[in-house]
Amino acid sequence: MKLRLSPEDAAFRAELREFFTTQVPRHIRDTVAAREDLTKEQMVESMRTLDAAGIAVPNWPVEWGGKDWTPLQRHIWHEEMRAACVPPPITFNASMVGPVIAAFGSQQVKERFLPATRNAGIWWSQGFSEPDAGSDLAALRTSAVRDGDHYVVNGQKTWTSYAQYGDWIFTLVRTDPDAPRKQAGISFLLIDMTTPGVTVRPIRLIDGGSLVNEVFFQDVRVPADNLVGQENHGWHYAKFLLGNERAGIAGVGGTKWLLAEAKTWAGDRLREDPLLAADFARLENDLLAIELTSIRVAAESSDGKAQPASSVLKLAGSELQQAVTELVLNLAGEQGLSSDPAAGAPAWTRPAAPSYLHLRAASIYGGSNEVQRQIIAGTILGL
Numbered sequence: 207m208k209l210r211l212s213p214e215d216a217a218f219r220a221e222l223r224e225f226f227t228t229q230v231p232r233h234i235r236d237t238v239a240a241r242e243d244l245t246k247e248q249m250v251e252s253m254r255t256l257d258a259a260g261i262a263v264p265n266w267p268v269e270w271g272g273k274d275w276t277p278l279q280r281h282i283w284h285e286e287m288r289a290a291c292v293p294p295p296i297t298f299n300a301s302m303v304g305p306v307i308a309a310f311g312s313q314q315v316k317e318r319f320l321p322a323t324r325n326a327g328i329w330w331s332q333g334f335s336e337p338d339a340g341s342d343l344a345a346l347r348t349s350a351v352r353d354g355d356h357y358v359v360n361g362q363k364t365w366t367s368y369a370q371y372g373d374w375i376f377t378l379v380r381t382d383p384d385a386p387r388k389q390a391g392i393s394f395l396l397i398d399m400t401t402p403g404v405t406v407r408p409i410r411l412i413d414g415g416s417l418v419n420e421v422f423f424q425d426v427r428v429p430a431d432n433l434v435g436q437e438n439h440g441w442h443y444a445k446f447l448l449g450n451e452r453a454g455i456a457g458v459g460g461t462k463w464l465l466a467e468a469k470t471w472a473g474d475r476l477r478e479d480p481l482l483a484a485d486f487a488r489l490e491n492d493l494l495a496i497e498l499t500s501i502r503v504a505a506e507s508s509d510g511k512a513q514p515a516s517s518v519l520k521l522a523g524s525e526l527q528q529a530v531t532e533l534v535l536n537l538a539g540e541q542g543l544s545s546d547p548a549a550g551a552p553a554w555t556r557p558a559a560p561s562y563l564h565l566r567a568a569s570i571y572g573g574s575n576e577v578q579r580q581i582i583a584g585t586i587l588g589l
């Protein structure tokens with residue numbers, strides 16, 4: 207999409223482009239461009255570089271390091287970051303727990319956690335899903351029983367992304383098992399992952415990695431001060447967080463970059479094969495529609511409430527990500543089946559299959575697409 211920018215926004219874009227392409231270390235941007243996995247250190251270093259320049263968490267309140275940017279400026283920030291192959295700020299920190307703490311945490315919790323969340327001094331994991339409590343999240347069973355000035359936590363979380371890197375985990379725990387509605391007995395608790403009784407076990411994935419983990423809590427003692435907001439009000443904060451998560455999963459900037467790269471990888475085939483050209487045209491149109499929707503959702507989210515339209519973004523964005531990685535896999539052909547550099551295939555073909563396989567999960571994580579369809583039907587279409 208060619209945005210017709212005002213002179214101020216054009217200058218803003220130029221400034222960000224200059225920053226991203228000159229100040230974020232080359233080795234990090236090269237790793238992203240090669241579509242290789244970043245190390246924890248690289249992700250932290252990149253976020254610290256952004257934070258030092260004051261642009262790691264523009265979505266936060268200004269008081270805590272956010273920016274008073276317009277939705278369009280935020281969009282430009284994100285677009286330029288992805289175009290320069292800069293990893294976006296760690297999503298668990300910047301888009302998930304940070305905004306929840308800023309909106310609902312006590313002053314003490316804000317002061318204690320927000321600076322370290324912003325500069326990746328803490329790596330947060332998200333402990334929401336459990337066996338039998340994914341789509342039906344409110345069915346979660348991990349319990350937190352008050353004992354003096356502590357909670358004692360017992361239970362299991364699953365599919366916890368990057369828990370192997372986690373310093374702290376933000377969790378939903380059941381504090382009132384007798385609440386009349388299961389949503390009413392849930393609290394939002396912050397847990398130091400080095401506390402005795404916390405165990406992390408990796409889950410091996412089809413793409414060859416082990417991004418996700420199981421996390422077990424056995425008699426874990428958590429200071430009651432680590433509660434966010436009020437006891438038994440956690441469901442409200444979780445819904446706020448999930449709205450932000452869904453909008454982020456659309457992945458517009460990354461898809462835009464990949465689609466543009468795919469054109470260069472297609473080379474002459476794009477001219478010679480009209481069906482391939484039609485595929486590109488269709489995907490580019492879909493991308494444009496999603497991009498416009500994402501600007502709209504950002505604009506309408508400014509009052510801090512979760513927007514149902516974020517479900518549209520999650521649904522359409524994840525399907526587009528899957529379609530584009532499928533296109534890249536098709537372009538790579540049989541060369542995409544080997545990730546071994548010694549096989550002599552062009553470097554861009556090597557991540558094609560793992561990336562295609564990895565993105566199959568995009569229609570599940572962040573709330574499955576079937577469930578997003580139900581939210582859209584109920585809250586947007588009024589069916």
Ligand SMILES: Cc1cc2nc3c(=O)[nH]c(=O)nc-3n(C[C@H](O)[C@H](O)[C@H](O)COP(=O)(O)OP(=O)(O)OC[C@H]3O[C@@H](n4cnc5c(N)ncnc54)[C@H](O)[C@@H]3O)c2cc1C
Pocket residue numbers: 331332333334335336338339340341342364365366367368418567570571572573574575576577580
């Ligand atoms: C790669 C990956 C990373 C993840 N990272 C995290 C993380 O860091 N932290 C975290 O807390 N969670 C994480 N998750 C968990 C994710 O949010 C859940 O997997 C997701 O919410 C789906 O829940 P489930 O797996 O229990 O599936 P289920 O709820 O058992 O669903 C199984 C199938 O039934 C369908 N279904 C369920 N209910 C309905 C319904 N009412 N109507 C129609 N269809 C329905 C679903 O759409 C799905 O197709 C991750 C998952 C993956 C795959």
